[in-house]
Amino acid sequence: MITLTNIGKTFPGTRRRPAVTALDDVSLTVERGQVMGVVGPSGSGKSTLARIVNLLERPTRGTVTVDGVELTALSAGQLNSARRGIGMIFQQFNLLDSRTALANVELPLELAGVGRAERRARATELLQRVGLGDKLGSHPAQLSGGQRQRVAIARALAPRPRVLLCDEATSALDPVSTASVLTLLRDLTDELDLTTVLITHEMDVVKRACDHVTLLEAGRVVDAGALSDVVRRPLSPLATRLLPHPQAPVGEPVVEVTVGGAGHDAVLTELIRRYDVQVAVVAGSVETLGDQRFGRLQLRLDGAPEQVRPALEFLAAADPGGRDPGSEDTHDLDDRALRALEEAVA
Numbered sequence: 001m002i003t004l005t006n007i008g009k010t011f012p013g014t015r016r017r018p019a020v021t022a023l024d025d026v027s028l029t030v031e032r033g034q035v036m037g038v039v040g041p042s043g044s045g046k047s048t049l050a051r052i053v054n055l056l057e058r059p060t061r062g063t064v065t066v067d068g069v070e071l072t073a074l075s076a077g078q079l080n081s082a083r084r085g086i087g088m089i090f091q092q093f094n095l096l097d098s099r100t101a102l103a104n105v106e107l108p109l110e111l112a113g114v115g116r117a118e119r120r121a122r123a124t125e126l127l128q129r130v131g132l133g134d135k136l137g138s139h140p141a142q143l144s145g146g147q148r149q150r151v152a153i154a155r156a157l158a159p160r161p162r163v164l165l166c167d168e169a170t171s172a173l174d175p176v177s178t179a180s181v182l183t184l185l186r187d188l189t190d191e192l193d194l195t196t197v198l199i200t201h202e203m204d205v206v207k208r209a210c211d212h213v214t215l216l217e218a219g220r221v222v223d224a225g226a227l228s229d230v231v232r233r234p235l236s237p238l239a240t241r242l243l244p245h246p247q248a249p250v251g252e253p254v255v256e257v258t259v260g261g262a263g264h265d266a267v268l269t270e271l272i273r274r275y276d277v278q279v280a281v282v283a284g285s286v287e288t289l290g291d292q293r294f295g296r297l298q299l300r301l302d303g304a305p306e307q308v309r310p311a312l313e314f315l316a317a318a319d320p321g322g323r324d325p326g327s328e329d330t331h332d333l334d335d336r337a338l339r340a341l342e343e344a345v346a
C-alpha cells in the first residue's frame with residue numbers, strides 16, 4: 001500500500017530560471033491489489049510523483065508511506081533496503097545491452113548477494129512467466145520493444161517487491177505490444193497482490209488497465225478515485241475525456257444519462273416499463289473500461305406531456321446524487337439497457 005500525504009515539490013530557481021512548483025498538496029492512496037493510473041498532460045508532475053514514491057526525489061513537503069513504513073523518515077541506509085520493496089519500470093527499459101535477458105533479470109539479485117543457482121532459477125521462472133521462456137539467452141538488441149519491456153518487468157519483480165511503479169512503461173510500444181504489456185501488468189498485480197502505479201500521459205492506458213485513477217494538472221490533483229466513480233461523475237474536463245459528452249444537434253431537447261458500471265438500478269428498463277414514452281438516442285459515447293462498459297447518452301423522450309414530465313422526474317429521482325456531474329440531467333441506467341442503446345448508437 002502506498003500513501004502520499006500533502007506532497008509538495010518545488011525545484012529551486014537559479015539566476016536564469018525561476019523556481020518551479022512541480023507538485024502542490026498531492027495526496028493519494030493506493031491499496032494492495034490495485035492498479036492506480038496517474039495521468040496528466042506534459043509537465044503536470046507525473047514523473048516527479050513517480051520519483052517521489054521511492055524517494056529518488058525528496059518532496060519539499062509531505063510524507064511518503066509504503067507498506068506502513070514512512071520513507072520520508074528513514075536514514076539513507078534504511079531507505080536503500082526499503083527501496084528493494086519497490087520495483088520500477090521505465091519507458092526506455094534501461095536494460096544492459098551486454099547482458100542476456102536472463103543475466104539482466106539476475107542483476108538485482110546479484111547485487112543483493114543471492115547465490116548463483118537461486119538467482120538463475122528465479123530469473124528463469126520470471127522470464128517464463130512473462131512469456132519469454134525461449135529468449136533467456138537473447139540480448140536486448142535481439143528483442144522487440146514489447147519483449148524488452150517484459151524483461152524489464154521480470155527484472156523489477158526479481159527481488160519480490162510489493163510495489164511496482166511504471167513510468168510511461170508503454171509509451172515507446174506499438175498498440176499490440178502496449179495491450180499485451182498492460183494485460184501482463186494487470187494479471188501480475190492480481191497474482192502477486194502487488195500495489196501498482198501506472199504513470200502515463202495516455203488516457204487509453206488508464207481505460208485498459210487501471211481500476212483507480214488520479215488526474216494531475218499543473219501539479220495538482222483535479223480528480224481521483226475508483227475509475228467507475230470518476231467516469232460516472234467527472235469533476236474535471238480531464239476526467240470527462242474518459243467518457244466524452246456526446247454532441248447532440250443544437251436545439252434538440254435532450255436529457256443526458258451516464259449508464260453502465262456495476263451495482264446500479266435498471267433505470268432505463270423501469271423508465272420504459274412505467275411510462276408511455278418513446279426513448280430515442282440522439283447522441284452517445286460508449287467506452288469499455290476494464291471489464292465494464294459505460295455510456296454517456298443524450299436521449300429524447302417523446303410522448304404526451306403528462307407522461308414525459310413524470311418520466312423526466314423519475315430519471316432525476318433515480319440519480320444516486322453521488323458526485324455533481326455539472327448537469328442536472330445525468331442518470332444511471334442498467335447494463336442491459338446500455339447494450340440496447342449501444343446498438344442504437346452504432
Ligand SMILES: Nc1ncnc2c1ncn2[C@@H]1O[C@H](COP(=O)(O)OP(=O)(O)OP(=O)(O)O)[C@@H](O)[C@H]1O
Nearest residue numbers: 011020021022041042043044045046047048049201
Ligand atoms: N530537476 C528539475 N529541475 C527543475 N524543474 C524540474 C525538474 N524536474 C521537473 N521539473 C519541472 O517540474 C514540472 C513537472 O515535471 P514532470 O517531469 O514531473 O512532469 P510530467 O508530467 O512527467 O511531464 P512529461 O509527461 O513531459 O514527462 C515541469 O514544469 C518540469 O519542467
